[in-house]
Amino acid sequence: MIKVKNLVKKYGNFTAVNDISFEVNKGSIFGLIGPNGAGKTTTMRIMSTLLTKTDGDIEIGGQSLFSDIKRSRRMLGYMPDFFGVYDDLKVYEYLEFYGEASGCTLADVRKMSPDLLELVGLNHKRDDYVNNLSRGMKQRLCLARTLIHQPDVLILDEPASGLDPRARVELRNILRELRKMGKTVIISSHILLELSELCTDIGIIVNGQMPIWGPIDQVLSRVQGDVLLDIKVLENIDEAKVWLLEQSSIRDVNINNLGSFEVLFSGSDHEIGQLLREMSNRFLVTGFNPKKQNLEEIFMQLTEVEKYEG
Numbered sequence: 415m416i417k418v419k420n421l422v423k424k425y426g427n428f429t430a431v432n433d434i435s436f437e438v439n440k441g442s443i444f445g446l447i448g449p450n451g452a453g454k455t456t457t458m459r460i461m462s463t464l465l466t467k468t469d470g471d472i473e474i475g476g477q478s479l480f481s482d483i484k485r486s487r488r489m490l491g492y493m494p495d496f497f498g499v500y501d502d503l504k505v506y507e508y509l510e511f512y513g514e515a516s517g518c519t520l521a522d523v524r525k526m527s528p529d530l531l532e533l534v535g536l537n538h539k540r541d542d543y544v545n546n547l548s549r550g551m552k553q554r555l556c557l558a559r560t561l562i563h564q565p566d567v568l569i570l571d572e573p574a575s576g577l578d579p580r581a582r583v584e585l586r587n588i589l590r591e592l593r594k595m596g597k598t599v600i601i602s603s604h605i606l607l608e609l610s611e612l613c614t615d616i617g618i619i620v621n622g623q624m625p626i627w628g629p630i631d632q633v634l635s636r637v638q639g640d641v642l643l644d645i646k647v648l649e650n651i652d653e654a655k656v657w658l659l660e661q662s663s664i665r666d667v668n669i670n671n672l673g674s675f676e677v678l679f680s681g682s683d684h685e686i687g688q689l690l691r692e693m694s695n696r697f698l699v700t701g702f703n704p705k706k707q708n709l710e711e712i713f714m715q716l717t718e719v720e721k722y723e724g
C-alpha cells in the first residue's frame with residue numbers, strides 16, 4: 415500500500431530523516447516508535463504531503479505520492495500531534511467545516527457525520543461547543559475529522575498523548591474498528607507498550623534512522639536478544655553443567671551463590687520449552703525460570719543514542 419524509499423529530510427545542515435525505508439501493507443496498523451526528536455513527526459508530515467522531502471520517494475497505491483498531490487490527499491487522512499479547535503464551533507459545524515475544506519460537499523458531510531460521530535462515541539455531543547469537550551473527546555473529534563473524506567490511509571501523530579488510561583482504551587477500540595473497516599493506519603508514539611498491544615507492524619526510529627521494522631512479533635523477537643534462564647537441578651550438577659554447555663543455543667553457564675545455574679540462552683520461546691523437556695529427561699530439574707526483559711527495557715536499549723551514531 416505504502417512504500418517509503420530512502421526518505422531524507424534536511425532542515426538546513428541538520429538531517430532529521432536520514433535514509434529511511436519501510437513498507438506498510440494494506441489493512442495493517444503500523445506503529446512508528448521512537449524517542450522525542452527521533453523524526454516521527456517529520457516522516458509523517460512528509461507522508462501526508464504537508465512537508466517537502468529532501469530526497470527519496472514514497473509510493474502510495476503503486477504511484478509516487480508526490481506525482482499527484484490531490485490524489486494522494488484524497489487517499490490520506492492526517493491527524494497532527496497538536497491541533498487547534500475553534501471556540502465558536504459546535505461539533506457538527508466543526509465536521510462540516512473540515513469536510514468542506516477536504517473537498518466534500520456539505521450534503522456528503524451531513525450524510526457521513528452521524529456515522530462518524532457514532533464511531534468516535536460523540537453522537538450525544540453533536541450540538542456541544544468543541545471547546546467544552548474533554549481532551550479525549552477533542553482527540554476523538556479530530557479523528558472523526560480525519561476520516562471525513564473517507565481516506566484509505568490514516569496517519570495519526572501521537573493520538574494517545576495526554577489521554578488518561580480510559581480514553582486510551584477507547585481510542586484503541588476505535589482504531590481496531592477502523593482496521594476492521596479496511597483502513598490502513600500509521601500511528602506514532604514513544605511508548606512501545608502502547609503500540610505493541612495494537613499494531614500489526616512496527617518501525618523503530620532513532621536519530622532519523624529506522625534500524626528495524628516489520629511484523630511486531632518478528633521485530634520483538636529480533637530485538638529481544640538473549641534470555642537469562644535461572645535453572646536448578648538437584649543431582650549431578652557438574653554433569654548438568656557440561657550438558658548445558660554442549661547445547662548450541664546456550665552461550666554461557668554460571669553457578670550463582672544459591673546453587674542454581676544462570677544460563678545465557680539465545681532462542682525462541684519454543685526452543686526454551688524444548689530445552690526444559692530435554693533437560694528434565696536427563697536431570698532432576700526443580701527450578702526453571704526464564705527472565706525476559708520487558709518491552710520497555712528493550713526499547714530503552716534500542717534507543718540508546720550512541721548505538722546508532724557513527
Ligand SMILES: Nc1ncnc2c1ncn2[C@@H]1O[C@H](COP(=O)(O)OP(=O)(O)OP(=O)(O)O)[C@@H](O)[C@H]1O
Binds near residue numbers: 425448454
Ligand atoms: N522546522 C524545523 N527546523 C529545524 N529542525 C527541525 C524542524 N522540525 C523538526 N526539527 C528537528 O528535527 C528532529 C526531528 O523532529 P520530529 O518532530 O520529527 O521528531 P519526533 O520524533 O516527532 O519527536 P517528538 O516525539 O518530540 O514529537 C528534531 O531534532 C527536531 O528538533
